[in-house]
Amino acid sequence: MRYEITVFCDMRHFMRFSLLATTALTLAMAGFAPLAQADEGMWLPNQTAGIAKELTEAGLKMDPTKLGDFTAAPLNAIVSLGGCSAAFLSPEGLVATNHHCVYGSIQYNSTPAADYLTNGFLAKTLKDELPAAPGTRIFVIEDLRDVTARMNQGLTPALSGQARYAALDTNRKALIAECEAQANRRCDVRAYFGGASYYLQQQLEIKDVRLVYAPAGGVGNFGGETDNWMWPRHTGDWGFYRAYVAPDGSSAAFAPDNVPYKPKAHLKIAKDGVKTGDFVMVAGFPGVTTRLVTAAEARFSFEKSSPLQQKLLSDYSDLIAKVTAGDPDATIKYASIIKGADNYKKKTLGEIAGADAIDLNGRKERQEAAYRDWVKADPARTAAYGTAITNLDGLVAEDQAAQLDSMRTGTVGRGQLLTAARLAYRFAKEREKPDAARESGYQDRDRRQLTERLTSVERRYVPRVDRALFEAALVEYKQASPAGQDPVFLAKLDAIGVDRLYADTRLADTATRLAWLDKTPAEFEASTDPFIQLAVAMYPADMVREQKSKDRTGRTQAARSVYVAGQIAYEASQGRTLYPDANGSLRFTYGHIKGREKDGQIWTPFTTAAGLLAKQTGKGDFNAPANFIAQLKAGDWGSYAAPELGTLPINYLSTVDITNGNSGSSTLNAKGEFVGLAFDGTLDGVISDWSYEASVNRTIHADSRFMLWTMDKVDGAQRLLKEMGVE
Template sequence: MRKSMVAAALLLAGTAQAGEGMWVPQQLPEIAGQLAQAGLELDPAQLGDLTGQPMGAVVSIGGCTASFVSPRGLVITNHHCAYGAIQLNSSAERDLLSEGFNAATPGDELSAGPNQRVFVTREIRDVTDEVLARVTPRMSGLARQDAIDAAQKALVAGCEAEGGVRCSVFSFHGGLSYRLFTQVEIRDVRLVYAPPGSIGKYGGDVDNWMWPRHTGDFAFYRAYVAPDGTPAPYSPDNVPFEPARHLRIAGQGLEEGEFAMVAGYPGRTFRYALADELAETVEWSYPTRIELNQQLLDLIEAAGADDREVAIRYAGFNASWNNQMKNFVGQLEGFQRSDALARKRAEEQAVLDWLRAQGRAGRPALQSHRALQALHGQRVATRERDQLLGVFGNIGLLDAARRIHRLSVERGKPDGERAQGFQTRDEAAQRGALEQLERRMAPEVDRQLMALFLARYVELPAAQRIPELDAWLGGDDQATRDFRLDTLYAGTRLDDTRQRLEWFDAGRAAVEASDDSFLRLAVALAPAFERIENERRRLAGEDQMHRPGFLQAVIDYNQAQGRAVYPDANGSLRITYGHVMGYSPADAVHYAPFTTLEGLLAKDTGEDPFDSPGVQLDLIRERAHGGRAMERLGSVPVNFLTDMDVTGGNSGSPVLNARGELVGLVFDMNWESVASNWVFDPEMTRTINVDIRYLLWVMEQVFPAPRLIEEMEFAPRP
């Protein structure tokens, strides 16, 4: 029954237009006609072959997308996706964030860190029946979630038994269906090339989400494996991975109006969320996160103002919080501009009216809708606490202490009963996070972050306070908090990597008997975090009980209206397509789809973030285009717009032409489209992409990398 429901949803894809839609590979046969009509020259069935060309070259790198561009494991992605690896290898004395990096030889390529991965998707399989086999209607929410988790862990364990792969189960349409993804997990990833920050991050946070744009947001990794070809941790004996597929470079790029498509791993969208969920986001969640993010950014900026080493260590957090905050501001403006909440309520009401008109047949879905509204109310009741823990829960020494203690507890259980994230398969990543901590944290700044956390914590409503934390704190006043922080930071050695790793390998009894102040705090707080986690799991189980029923009604309603249905983005592989085109954000305003070198020159001020390298400015003035100019523009195109549907996680995705050749990289969306995570607007939604011609021009003339140019394969001109 569930499979037939999903099949019905996929059939609706036939009404989709270019632009909107993040299609799963299994849907492509249903939109084959429209792909051809839009300009695709490949057989659409070719895009459904995950190991074929070009899909076999597209990879996930964890939070971003990338692609192989040579038979020797060379991987291209965004500069901002490689930012963590660049930061990890930077110091005040060797500032790669500013200077850039260009490995002269393979031996000069730098480890991207113990936790950087390249995931090559090999297979996608429907496992809905297996996941839901032990789920019964009368189960409590927590029991239901436990049954689903157990089924997923069993599927993953069976999938990973052969070794060398990473397997994940993804939920679609709120639990209406599940698919198992099998990916080769490459664990030795090295930084090969990153342009100077004045190219790769040109425009900085000022230009972020904006058009026109002039950013060279690209970088290169290389994937390495053991000499026998199997995935292995970093070793000087490892050799470049030889992918089955790699993309060819279309050096001529695209013209306005031409077909384009993107394959990638978009993170999260919420287009099927309830109107109440959108309302809470608009009225509380985003405004409070904006305010909190600004506090975090002010703290980090002040700490790093006179200490470049501190600024480098927190560069990743700074970039992430800035990006997130500006995104939230843009979404709120977009919601207001498009009257998104009113539209959402009207759309939801139309589905409810349609269900009521069906009489008895519509009652189960109406009941599911009421149940989801009630669950949303329960989540709202603890939103202040949950948001605070969500923001601060993965920062610094307290996070390290909680990881160490939690893993020591989970190791005492059979692997299949351990919490996800703390199984044997996860221990290498947990160790890697602890190894890297000193390059991403300074104790004096960590203390300031903890002080901010506690200052906001004591302002929580009484019902949301955590008794264990209150007991440790001993009072709400400033003097008490300062005393507790002084004691906490004076009594720990977790700021030392060797000590952290010793505790990582210790058993539960030793950890819980430790006199380290942070470990003692982690042990004291463990019961509270367990309660909060179990409550979250209960809510998730009850949500899964009701959301599939209501979303099936949404699918059926849209089918009756002749509208397309595609699943919300969830981090799994998707394909979207469209065309190169500009847009008009306001009356009498039209944005062209390409920016040029001359536009970059006009924007440059010589001061951060508009401070191009002098050699680049000289080349532009000399009109030294090196054969990379676009004839119609009379210049080298820098960035370009398409109307494709993307979101976070698509960063670094290859932009492909009608023949599946690389013509650019997705790296951003325009300001007017950031609300599309919730409500898609085809008139305003645009992706911002690095043009392949600018990328090659930089690598040939500005920050030369002849070794890499020679390594890549170029497609012949059509």
């Protein structure tokens, strides 16, 4: 499944993404024609005019320009959860997304006595709806505007890498501050064309999010890791949140007297389901694709970094399973963490196999050679792009060693109390500066998120489990190169000892942990808490690494922005157009419901109730609840049956182009009506993050009829069905 892992992240990696995405901005903005290949591409809203003909010919039955209108449905019903996508399905702020996107909130509210992970959750009334996990947000898209000129102010070729990074960072924070002067807005500036263009995305931030409904785990996660990234699939991957605001309509933190948010628009539930060959669209916030990286970057990823990542994730997941076995409380607390790790380790294996299957290295090398030969063939082009090509190649090689070290040393971040201490100490150090000069992630605008991240530890932390994970991480840490390790940290840890680290700390207490957000650097430096002492010891080396990373990022932005501009010119010379790589901004993609033939196998486009019943064993990953199975066997489909199938459809395949971040994206029919939720791809198709291959690319959707039938016949969610206008 396209699952997003929630982790404590290093903010410099976020900034690197914001200032140096390898994405290509829509060329429709520059007056070029759209890409000719059907179904490929994640399109920006303002590209609809450029691809109106293609959309209509593909089967769209609404005005294509409405797909670019932020003031009307369907676009302004689409929302982000900050890692997953979702959409409003009622005028009362009801939001539909994937089960695995609300999984963290199900876990956060679960206990052995109230095990919503296993049994599911349904709020009978508004008052029964539960606060989502700390940090959960609903972001309502309002605008996406070009800010390239502002971002480039003060940039000159003479700037060093660090100076260039600093100038871009300063400009970015100024733009965000101006945007967020509007109350309750969350804004961000993202890079396109490798940093040649920038757009600001403005969203309304809704802070009070509540869990409304999720089916039992045996439905929402039917098939588990066995079926993850596989077809055929029979998974009820849906869940519901609700957005709440203050009585005056303003965004506010959770309060008992808050009321449901009234969205400007919501999606209509389609009366008729979809069938084979139908046109469908997916709208959401795809995270990152890497289709424009160099051949050397792709080769490095699949020969070195991806295998290491897969090993680290596999070891992490296996250790969590081992140390939580037989402990229901620990199992619940680490459920969402292990689910994310399992998902990504399987995806990484699929990418590695997929790279070989489509000869990714050879494909990238041939594409790159054609581009570079075109540059060399003309003195003017050589003058324009040659230096950038040389510089980028050198920077890519320079960055690779640092990446491998960072992957190994970063595992110590799995120690949740150490990470909390480092976050709090960094926040204290940054508060010594004016707010505008602070590092992104540690400004006043970030205080609430830091608080929520530190709070969430209380439901996802068991000391003995954390210690086992930390000790295993130390083994990996010490396998990094000597240049990547911090001898001060290791010496301090040896002096403290792991026994004392966990015995003497008070950071496991939430109130104590949060109180450190208000302490001064001097108080940290005088502390006797062992985790605080470790955080203080690690800070100098952290800053050295960060400055080196900023310098590389600045130099890389200067080279890659020119390099990608050359790619655009080359593709145009060949009568082709680059489309936007995903970078977390709002996109839509379209295609058709279509099966696939695969080496002697025929994948039909739909799975049905009969297939689910055939998989049901009552054990492990195939253990749906008894009442659910009884209802399936009764065969009372009513209006939810697919006429051409004669039974209840469960999941279906389409050719739409998605990636991580699209989890929870609403699937729309030709009229823009809701017909399901995208939730996964197939294992051999995940290589599309690197290079699109039409013959293997398929997206898996939960059929809206399966969702509505389960809500009606199994879970008794008539209140929600009525609210969504389902008759």
